Amino acid sequence: MARFIVRRLVGAIGVLFVISVLTFLIFQVIPNGDPAARIGGQHANAATIEQIRRTWGFDKPIYEQYLKTMGQIFSGTVVSYSQGVNVLDSIRHGLPATLSLALGAGLIWLGFGILFGVITAIHAGHFTDKALTVLAFIGVSCPPFFLGALAIYYAGYKAGIIPLGGYVPLTQDPWEWFKHLIAPWLVLSVLFIGIYSRVLRSTMLDTMNEDFVRTARAKGLSERQVLVRHVLRNSLIPVISLWGLDFAQVIGGGAILTETVFNLHGVGQFAAYSISALDVPPVLVVTMLTAFFVVLLGAVVDILYALLDPRIRLAG
Amino acid sequence: MAIDRVTEATGTDFSSGLPDELLREEEEGKLPPGTGPYKLAWRRLARNKGALAFGGVFLLIAAICLLAPLYANNIAHTGPNDTHITEQIIIDGKPTYVVNTIGLPIGPTWHGKFFLGADPEGRDEAVRLLYGGRNSLEIGLVAMLLTILFGVIAGMIAGYTRGFVDGVLTRMLDVIWAYPVYILGVALGVSLAVGGIGPLHGNSLMIPAVVIGFVYIPYVAKPIRGQVLGMRQREFIDAARVQGLSDLRIMTREILPNLASTIIVFVPLILANAILLEAGLSFLGAGVQPPNPSWGTMISEGVRNIPASIHLVIVPGLMLVITVLSINVFGDGVRDALDPRAKVRVSH
Numbered sequence: 001m002a003r004f005i006v007r008r009l010v011g012a013i014g015v016l017f018v019i020s021v022l023t024f025l026i027f028q029v030i031p032n033g034d035p036a037a038r039i040g041g042q043h044a045n046a047a048t049i050e051q052i053r054r055t056w057g058f059d060k061p062i063y064e065q066y067l068k069t070m071g072q073i074f075s076g077t078v079v080s081y082s083q084g085v086n087v088l089d090s091i092r093h094g095l096p097a098t099l100s101l102a103l104g105a106g107l108i109w110l111g112f113g114i115l116f117g118v119i120t121a122i123h124a125g126h127f128t129d130k131a132l133t134v135l136a137f138i139g140v141s142c143p144p145f146f147l148g149a150l151a152i153y154y155a156g157y158k159a160g161i162i163p164l165g166g167y168v169p170l171t172q173d174p175w176e177w178f179k180h181l182i183a184p185w186l187v188l189s190v191l192f193i194g195i196y197s198r199v200l201r202s203t204m205l206d207t208m209n210e211d212f213v214r215t216a217r218a219k220g221l222s223e224r225q226v227l228v229r230h231v232l233r234n235s236l237i238p239v240i241s242l243w244g245l246d247f248a249q250v251i252g253g254g255a256i257l258t259e260t261v262f263n264l265h266g267v268g269q270f271a272a273y274s275i276s277a278l279d280v281p282p283v284l285v286v287t288m289l290t291a292f293f294v295v296l297l298g299a300v301v302d303i304l305y306a307l308l309d310p311r312i313r314l315a316g
Numbered sequence: 317m318a319i320d321r322v323t324e325a326t327g328t329d330f331s332s333g334l335p336d337e338l339l340r341e342e343e344e345g346k347l348p349p350g351t352g353p354y355k356l357a358w359r360r361l362a363r364n365k366g367a368l369a370f371g372g373v374f375l376l377i378a379a380i381c382l383l384a385p386l387y388a389n390n391i392a393h394t395g396p397n398d399t400h401i402t403e404q405i406i407i408d409g410k411p412t413y414v415v416n417t418i419g420l421p422i423g424p425t426w427h428g429k430f431f432l433g434a435d436p437e438g439r440d441e442a443v444r445l446l447y448g449g450r451n452s453l454e455i456g457l458v459a460m461l462l463t464i465l466f467g468v469i470a471g472m473i474a475g476y477t478r479g480f481v482d483g484v485l486t487r488m489l490d491v492i493w494a495y496p497v498y499i500l501g502v503a504l505g506v507s508l509a510v511g512g513i514g515p516l517h518g519n520s521l522m523i524p525a526v527v528i529g530f531v532y533i534p535y536v537a538k539p540i541r542g543q544v545l546g547m548r549q550r551e552f553i554d555a556a557r558v559q560g561l562s563d564l565r566i567m568t569r570e571i572l573p574n575l576a577s578t579i580i581v582f583v584p585l586i587l588a589n590a591i592l593l594e595a596g597l598s599f600l601g602a603g604v605q606p607p608n609p610s611w612g613t614m615i616s617e618g619v620r621n622i623p624a625s626i627h628l629v630i631v632p633g634l635m636l637v638i639t640v641l642s643i644n645v646f647g648d649g650v651r652d653a654l655d656p657r658a659k660v661r662v663s664h
Binding site for chain 1: 398487490491494495496498499502504505506507521588592595596599600601602616618619622623624629633636637640641644645648
């Protein structure tokens with residue numbers, strides 16, 4: 001177990017390093033991407049821009065700029081080029097909204113994904129299966145900003161049930177927090193419910209043909225026991241693995257579209273804004289944050305694997 | 317046993333179970349022995365009426381979008397970027413402003429001109445919808461071809477050579493894969509839209525196509541690599557090597573034909589995802605650049621006009637959903653037909 005964790009940690013540091021270097025380089029090779037010109041604004045003259053370039057250190061070699069920026073990230077003093085505010089503060093500000101979105105949506109899509117997966121697997125080939133299959137297909141074909149726009153218009157403007165976007169902290173008013181998040185949760189979940197129910201359905205159908213399921217039936221277990229203890233438990237592995245990765249991406253700002261259309265001011269929206277402004281430091285921090293969560297939850301998922309499937313051992 | 321993350325697990329699995337009734341006939345031996353696998357697949361697909369119907373819907377949409385100039389010139393009499401803000405049109409004998417005094421555009425007229433209404437800049441929504449569809453489909457198609465081409469090449473080389481080259485290629489794919497699709501897509505899309513790349517100008521449609529094509533490469537390369545790794549242990553590769561065939565020849569003549577069914581299954585999956593990603597990137601301002609229409613930019617413009625003109629969201633949005641849905645359902649049918657037991661997944 002200890003070796004497993006150490007190996008994962010080393011791997012994580014490697015991934016974070018490569019991603020930070022690449023992100024930095026992408027923004028260096030952009031034509032017209034001169035950060036000094038952008039900080040100076042439209043009316044800055046050459047002398048001002050040269051001045052900015054020297055104060056911010058843009059005249060230094062790339063590796064020196066990279067090391068300086070990384071140092072600032074780890075000491076918490078990194079400042080965005082376009083807004084001049086502390087990046088870590090901005091992310092800390094956006095994190096509650098993003099975490100609330102991820103937790104609520106993650107539970108909804110996992111729950112309904114498993115529910116619909118089990119229903120369609122049990123009734124494979126029947127009407128319920130076909131109807132839910134159609135729904136799943138529609139779900140994965142709908143972009144979240146389209147669903148979000150429809151929700152804001154019909155449930156917000158027309159019916160007045162939900163607010164028109166924005167985020168209210170849980171500590172400030174739990175009911176308002178819920179009302180602001182229910183539509184984003186559902187909109188974000190639709191796609192994942194479609195995917196998860198299909199994955200679970202097909203793995204369950206595969207598992208049902210396994211010998212150990214026949215053995216379980218033969219030794220007289222009830223159909224329900226066979227389903228829950230043998231079929232479902234073995235089929236949940238790919239779903240759990242999917243969930244870990246998707247959840248990590250949403251925490252790391254991957255729900256850019258949902259956050260933007262509902263104006264949640266989360267990490268994803270902050271990332272989207274910073275990228276459009278070609279602002280290196282925030283993008284660097286957000287991509288590293290995402291990669292960190294992906295690696296972290298990847299390890300958690302592997303540990304869960306071992307708990308679900310006794311045949312799997314965590315080796316170093 | 318160390319656990320390698322199951323990379324294929326990151327995505328949609330849309331195999332609609334095992335169509336046993338389709339397999340039964342073949343097992344009962346009604347077909348002549350020696351019927352080729354593609355002929356069998358074709359027979360299975362031909363009997364999957366639902367998938368065929370959706371395939372037809374997609375072809376119909378593509379054809380209508382290709383005919384956009386014909387519609388624009390002969391029925392609507394306007395171009396996709398022509399504004400008519402100050403003009404009036406006759407509806408039911410009454411002259412009406414295309415965009416009224418408080419800036420609200422007219423809704424659907426269901427006539428030749430402004431069939432689906434106008435946008436706040438007085439442009440014909442139906443004309444833009446068709447031209448936008450042409451752009452969206454074109455970008456999706458080019459992106460899909462790029463992804464398949466480079467994904468198959470990278471996956472084949474990595475799986476076949478193993479060792480050092482495989483290590484380097486796999487790490488590179490892992491890094492692309494570790495980025496959230498949208499963050500990488502927006503970063504590349506915005507940066508390339510500023511300065512262009514090579515011969516492509518910043519507002520070229522091919523910029524989002526290249527970006528999307530690049531982002532999805534690992535999702536094709538990784539499964540292909542896995543399949544090639546398994547394949548190169550088989551006897552027919554040994555036989556080819558003993559015969560003295562070169563590596564390039566083994567890859568193109570022996571391995572590639574065996575990857576064909578996997579590649580065919582990937583085509584609709586990547587196409588559907590590429591069209592969705594184009595819409596997403598355009599929504600975030602990192603895809604198709606205005607005033608060029610695409611379904612993504614049109615939805616994005618529509619969202620900015622909520623609540624006044626919801627038709628500007630619904631019209632392009634529904635087109636997008638129907639198109640992607642029909643590709644997905646048809647692709648599912650193709651997969652079932654090619655290998656009813658196959659599991660190929662692609663992530664979002």
